[in-house]
Amino acid sequence: GDSVTQMEGPVTLSEEAFLTINCTYTATGYPSLFWYVQYPGEGLQLLLKATKADDKGSNKGFEATYRKETTSFHLEKGSVQVSDSAVYFCALRRSGGSQGNLIFGKGTKLSVKP
Amino acid sequence: SAVISQKPSRDICQRGTSLTIQCQVDSQVTMMFWYRQQPGQSLTLIATANQGSEATYESGFVIDKFPISRPNLTFSTLTVSNMSPEDSSIYLCSVEVGTASTFGSGTRLTVV
Numbered sequence: 001g002d003s004v005t006q007m008e009g010p011v012t013l014s015e016e017a018f019l020t021i022n023c024t025y026t027a028t029g030y031p032s033l034f035w036y037v038q039y040p041g042e043g044l045q046l047l048l049k050a051t052k053a054d055d056k057g058s059n060k061g062f063e064a065t066y067r068k069e070t071t072s073f074h075l076e077k078g079s080v081q082v083s084d085s086a087v088y089f090c091a092l093r094r095s096g097g098s099q100g101n102l103i104f105g106k107g108t109k110l111s112v113k114p
Numbered sequence: 115s116a117v118i119s120q121k122p123s124r125d126i127c128q129r130g131t132s133l134t135i136q137c138q139v140d141s142q143v144t145m146m147f148w149y150r151q152q153p154g155q156s157l158t159l160i161a162t163a164n165q166g167s168e169a170t171y172e173s174g175f176v177i178d179k180f181p182i183s184r185p186n187l188t189f190s191t192l193t194v195s196n197m198s199p200e201d202s203s204i205y206l207c208s209v210e211v212g213t214a215s216t217f218g219s220g221t222r223l224t225v226v
Binding site: 042043044045051102103105106 | 147155158159162208213214215216217218219220
């Protein structure tokens with residue numbers, strides 16, 4: 001079945017370091033891909049998305065490119081801040097029909113130290 | 115995007131009791147989704163709630179344990195029945211708007 005695999009955490013970085021969180025997926029058809037973020041004590045928020053191959057989603061300095069050839073959607077940021085400390089979830093949504101629900105990876109906890 | 119109001123935000127409940135979680139959406143939506151996030155884990159879909167029909171449950175979840183109501187296109191409830199400590203989780207509702215999903219702020223449930 002469809003699945004999402006993302007790198008295990010926790011990830012600890014110093015402020016202004018470069019961030020990559022790997023995400024790969026298994027799915028039939030052409031799923032939409034998402035990164036969600038969960039800040040401490042808050043609900044889940046959409047960070048960015050891509051709906052077709054080669055699309056690049058971006059928001060708040062974060063980027064991810066939908067790579068169909070490698071079935072990947074890695075999250076990157078050039079210079080992290082302490083305020084980026086959160087849990088990041090990669091997710092896919094199956095294409096077509098009424099299957100609108102999301103399949104999530106296990107989440108990667110990011111801690112950014114000053 | 116849609117705005118979801120979910121309540122309660124948290125509760126501590128005695129084992130054997132039931133808790134009903136409510137989600138109100140500020141626009142009409144066809145489907146609402148209920149997820150569970152166990153401590154340190156990812157989100158798992160419990161069921162999909164359609165207005166006017168019975169909810170569709172994912173493998174491992176049953177209606178007797180997690181009854182769902184969907185009386186109209188803007189509202190849904192999830193009940194966690196006969197609770198045990200293993201039900202301690204965050205429960206979230208979600209709706210699909212365009213190509214993305216919006217989530218409620220979650221209900222943090224602790225069963226003692």
